[in-house]
Amino acid sequence: MEVKEISQAVIGRLPRYFRYLGELKDEGVERISSQELSELMKVTASQIRQDFNNFGGFGQQGYGYNVEFLYNEIGKILGLDKKHNFIIVGAGNLGRALGNYMNFERRGFIFRGMFDRNLELIGKDVRGIKVMPMEELESFVRENDIDIAVLTIPKTGAVEVADKLAHNGIRAIWNFAHVDLNLPKEIQVENVHLSDSLMKLSYNINRYMQENP
Amino acid sequence: MEVKEISQAVIGRLPRYFRYLGELKDEGVERISSQELSELMKVTASQIRQDFNNFGGFGQQGYGYNVEFLYNEIGKILGLDKKHNFIIVGAGNLGRALGNYMNFERRGFIFRGMFDRNLELIGKDVRGIKVMPMEELESFVRENDIDIAVLTIPKTGAVEVADKLAHNGIRAIWNFAHVDLNLPKEIQVENVHLSDSLMKLSYNINRYMQENP
DNA sequence: TAGATTGTTAATCGATTAACAATC
DNA sequence: TAGATTGTTAATCGATTAACAATC
Numbered sequence: 001m002e003v004k005e006i007s008q009a010v011i012g013r014l015p016r017y018f019r020y021l022g023e024l025k026d027e028g029v030e031r032i033s034s035q036e037l038s039e040l041m042k043v044t045a046s047q048i049r050q051d052f053n054n055f056g057g058f059g060q061q062g063y064g065y066n067v068e069f070l071y072n073e074i075g076k077i078l079g080l081d082k083k084h085n086f087i088i089v090g091a092g093n094l095g096r097a098l099g100n101y102m103n104f105e106r107r108g109f110i111f112r113g114m115f116d117r118n119l120e121l122i123g124k125d126v127r128g129i130k131v132m133p134m135e136e137l138e139s140f141v142r143e144n145d146i147d148i149a150v151l152t153i154p155k156t157g158a159v160e161v162a163d164k165l166a167h168n169g170i171r172a173i174w175n176f177a178h179v180d181l182n183l184p185k186e187i188q189v190e191n192v193h194l195s196d197s198l199m200k201l202s203y204n205i206n207r208y209m210q211e212n213p
Numbered sequence: 214m215e216v217k218e219i220s221q222a223v224i225g226r227l228p229r230y231f232r233y234l235g236e237l238k239d240e241g242v243e244r245i246s247s248q249e250l251s252e253l254m255k256v257t258a259s260q261i262r263q264d265f266n267n268f269g270g271f272g273q274q275g276y277g278y279n280v281e282f283l284y285n286e287i288g289k290i291l292g293l294d295k296k297h298n299f300i301i302v303g304a305g306n307l308g309r310a311l312g313n314y315m316n317f318e319r320r321g322f323i324f325r326g327m328f329d330r331n332l333e334l335i336g337k338d339v340r341g342i343k344v345m346p347m348e349e350l351e352s353f354v355r356e357n358d359i360d361i362a363v364l365t366i367p368k369t370g371a372v373e374v375a376d377k378l379a380h381n382g383i384r385a386i387w388n389f390a391h392v393d394l395n396l397p398k399e400i401q402v403e404n405v406h407l408s409d410s411l412m413k414l415s416y417n418i419n420r421y422m423q424e425n426p
Numbered sequence: 427t428a429g430a431t432t433g434t435t436a437a438t439c440g441a442t443t444a445a446c447a448a449t450c
Numbered sequence: 451t452a453g454a455t456t457g458t459t460a461a462t463c464g465a466t467t468a469a470c471a472a473t474c
Contacts, residue, residue, distance in 0.1 A: 192410055
């Protein structure tokens with residue numbers, strides 16, 4: 001059965017809703033209307049209601065939305081109620097920084113392994129995980145139910161490693177390498193191109209300077 | 214004079230064009246048509262021509278685009294022909310990883326200073342830059358022509374630090390803290406919310422699993 | 427000149443916003 | 451019940467794609 005396709009524009013907004021609702025929940029707020037939430041988040045109330053209604057009715061006329069319920073529902077939509085094992089490929093500065101970041105665990109993403117081809121890094125410890133050599137990557141992915149690979153290696157080699165991961169049953173790649181991976185559509189790819197992001201910032205600085213000399 | 218506003222959708226695509234053109238240039242390719250580029254990048258030729266024409270005619274009928282010229286023009290549009298001094302606020306794992314990343318320098322972003330409130334990190338060296346205490350942040354920004362601050366601190370305190378930076382003449386904030394900064398519109402903000410990105414990936418994994426059980 | 431390909435206008439598609447009937 | 455606010459349809463806006471005349 002074909003599930004109604006939700007646009008990536010909507011998906012992209014869900015984590016932000018989730019964050020605001022989590023904060024409201026922690027503050028002890030029980031209910032919120034789309035109007036109130038729209039003022040807080042600086043988006044239209046109409047968009048909020050449209051977005052939520054992609055997934056069915058979470059609110060109640062005349063009342064609004066129950067904060068905790070909505071928070072939990074969005075968490076489920078995002079799949080945060082499930083556990084996902086991940087590995088990091090590339091034990092450089094960025095890879096180690098991500099490995100050390102505890103908050104991913106809180107959302108169900110479990111750090112299981114780390115790999116590098118640099119022999120000097122092999123055996124180093126990142127939060128209890130020892131860096132393994134690249135030769136062990138494929139068997140490790142196959143044998144340890146790994147869903148997600150975080151790619152923090154230079155662009156050279158990234159495509160090749162991604163293909164290896166794909167052939168060994170990875171479900172998704174969180175790609176920090178500055179290259180486009182062309183993988184079969186059953187492998188989900190989320191790109192984080194930091195230099196692209198910095199270039200956008202650069203554009204906006206310059207545009208502002210030109211418009212306001 | 215009001216410069217014609219370019220949509221952020223277009224801006225967001227420029228770094229990718231820039232990357233592909235840079236690679237083509239390095240391979241010695243002299244000219245390319247929108248059709249050829251569209252096949253390479255897997256976008257429509259129409260979109261490519263529309264995008265470029267936001268900035269004036271870079272091509273020539275019957276010929277296509279000169280790769281090196283187009284590459285340089287997009288670089289200028291992105292402001293990569295100018296130098297921007299940046300500092301990193303937050304010398305944790307992520308901050309140090311970004312400080313160590315050399316490629317930003319190649320695009321005109323110059324690493325000038327690093328700050329942390331943790332006394333144990335003060336004085337530590339990241340690529341020749343010593344970590345300074347937070348007390349020196351404001352005067353350093355004022356006195357060293359700092360354009361961009363990279364915020365790699367926990368969400369608590371991020372808003373306060375951003376306000377301080379804004380009051381001392383920063384032009385832009387590259388925000389890795391998981392919180393929305395509400396700054397005056399003359400301060401450019403580019404958010405990199407890593408956990409949001411990971412949640413999107415999580416959604417797509419789960420959606421695929423549901424559609425293909 | 428003829429062929430190729432841009433620059434640009436027009437058509438389509440999708441996303442956002444507005445409006446309001448349904449309903450708690 | 452009356453008031454409030456959702457869920458949902460309709461209207462608008464903006465972005466993408468198609469088409470083709472202009473021109474190298």
